[in-house]
Amino acid sequence: MDAVATLTADKPVVIFSKSTCSISHSVKALICSFGANPTVIEVDKMENGQQIERALIQMGSRPTVPAVFIGQQFIGGADELIRLNVQNRLAQLLLRAGAIFIWSS
Numbered sequence: 726m727d728a729v730a731t732l733t734a735d736k737p738v739v740i741f742s743k744s745t746c747s748i749s750h751s752v753k754a755l756i757c758s759f760g761a762n763p764t765v766i767e768v769d770k771m772e773n774g775q776q777i778e779r780a781l782i783q784m785g786s787r788p789t790v791p792a793v794f795i796g797q798q799f800i801g802g803a804d805e806l807i808r809l810n811v812q813n814r815l816a817q818l819l820l821r822a823g824a825i826f827i828w829s830s
Contacts, residue, residue, distance in 0.1 A: 728773065729780045733794045737824035738763035741781060741792040744770060748803050749791040755806060756793075759816055761824040796822030 733739045738756055742749035744767045756763045768774035768790060778789040784799050786792040793800040795818045800806060809815040816828040 728777055729784070730797075732764075732766055732777075733797050736764045736794075737761070737796060737822040738819065739794040740765050741777065741786075741790050741794075742767055743790050746790055752791040752793060752803050752806055755810065755815075756819075756824075759819050759825050759828065761819050763824070795819065795824065 729741075738761050740749065740753055740756065740763045742753065742765055753763065753765060766777070768777050771777060781789045781792045784792075786799070786802060788802070791802050791806075793802065793806050800809070800818070806815065809818065816825070819825045820828055
């Protein structure tokens with residue numbers, strides 16, 4: 726878990742992804758649609774990718790990707806992110822994390 730904490734430190738939005746995962750691509754597109762510029766970590770292209778995936782599982786990420794962190798807080802995967810968006814809470818999280826600076830619904 727230390728590796729995950731290190732990778733998410735001081736970054737407003739971090740998405741753990743796999744380069745071949747279409748759901749991860751959709752999550753990236755959703756976050757970017759708010760004007761945010763997430764840090765994307767492709768675990769399938771990392772030497773310690775399996776270690777990162779094990780840490781994400783320990784945090785409750787099932788499946789392991791996408792795994793979204795906003796303001797260093799683990800949000801969850803695609804279902805949780807979409808739920809926040811439908812509830813009009815995603816923009817507020819992004820604003821508080823400093824990922825976006827202005828939002829008008």
